[in-house]
Amino acid sequence: MSIIPGTYRARPIQGSPKVGFTKNGTEQVGVQLALLDADGVETDSTISWYGYFTDATSQRTMESLRYMGWQGDNLADLSTVGTKDCEIVIDWEEYQGNRSLRVKWVNATGRRTVAMNAEMDAGAAASFAQRMRGVVIAANGGKPSRPAAAPPRAGSSAPRPAPAPRPSPSPAPAPSSPDPSDEQQPPPDGFEDDIPF
Numbered sequence: 001m002s003i004i005p006g007t008y009r010a011r012p013i014q015g016s017p018k019v020g021f022t023k024n025g026t027e028q029v030g031v032q033l034a035l036l037d038a039d040g041v042e043t044d045s046t047i048s049w050y051g052y053f054t055d056a057t058s059q060r061t062m063e064s065l066r067y068m069g070w071q072g073d074n075l076a077d078l079s080t081v082g083t084k085d086c087e088i089v090i091d092w093e094e095y096q097g098n099r100s101l102r103v104k105w106v107n108a109t110g111r112r113t114v115a116m117n118a119e120m121d122a123g124a125a126a127s128f129a130q131r132m133r134g135v136v137i138a139a140n141g142g143k144p145s146r147p148a149a150a151p152p153r154a155g156s157s158a159p160r161p162a163p164a165p166r167p168s169p170s171p172a173p174a175p176s177s178p179d180p181s182d183e184q185q186p187p188p189d190g191f192e193d194d195i196p197f
Contacts, residue, residue, distance in 0.1 A: 001035055001045040003101055005091045009036040009109060012068040013046070014082035019075060027053040029061065031068060031081055033088060033103065040085070047090065049103035064106035085109055 016032035028050055035045040051061030062070075069083030089105040120128060137144050 001037065001043040003035065003045050003047060003090060005101070007087060007089050009040065009085060010034060010047075010088045011036055011042055011085050012082040014079070017078035017081045019078075022052070029053075029065065029075070029078070031065075031078075033086075036085065047088075047101065047103055049088065049106055051106075067106050067108045 010033040013032045013034055017029060019027065019029050022028055030048055030050045032046055032048055034042040035047070037043050049064070051057070051064055053061060064086075065078070065081060067084065067086045068081045070078060071080045071083075087107045087109050088103050089107070090101050091104050092099055093102040093104075
């Protein structure tokens with residue numbers, strides 16, 4: 001398997017974790033990860049992950065170790081790292097003119113949420129939606145959209161909708177295709193720290 005930027009399922013290699021220092025003296029931990037194929041079988045492709053212990057990064061580093069199976073509270077004993085598979089995000093990083101692939105994030109497997117730097121609460125979301133309403137209508141050809149009716153809850157006695165009217169004998173124009181959206185969610189901003197050498 002050739003490694004390119006993306007999200008992969010991975011298995012930390014037991015016995016690979018090491019603690020040490022960066023060139024600047026920052027404490028760090030490193031773990032070797034084997035990428036898994038679609039069936040969850042280890043491939044020959046491996047990549048190293050490095051976590052750092054600074055005021056800004058210690059908590060996320062320890063969360064990442066937990067996602068890899070680390071138990072207990074003793075960072076000198078990382079023998080349980082590798083008892084859980086994890087999900088990793090790999091991307092390019094440039095350092096001193098050299099580009100290399102780096103593990104930017106370690107996450108739990110099977111996540112069903114989107115990472116946000118700061119999520120809007122209900123009031124902020126409503127205010128944002130109101131502010132953007134004109135933009136949304138303009139993108140819809142100047143016509144406001146009708147919200148879809150929510151399905152009735154189980155056990156409710158909501159009336160059934162009336163049957164749709166029969167189509168007219170004249171041919172209807174072909175439906176127009178919606179414009180494809182080229183907006184993508186940006187990845188969460190990762191911290192930049194010293195390269196582990």
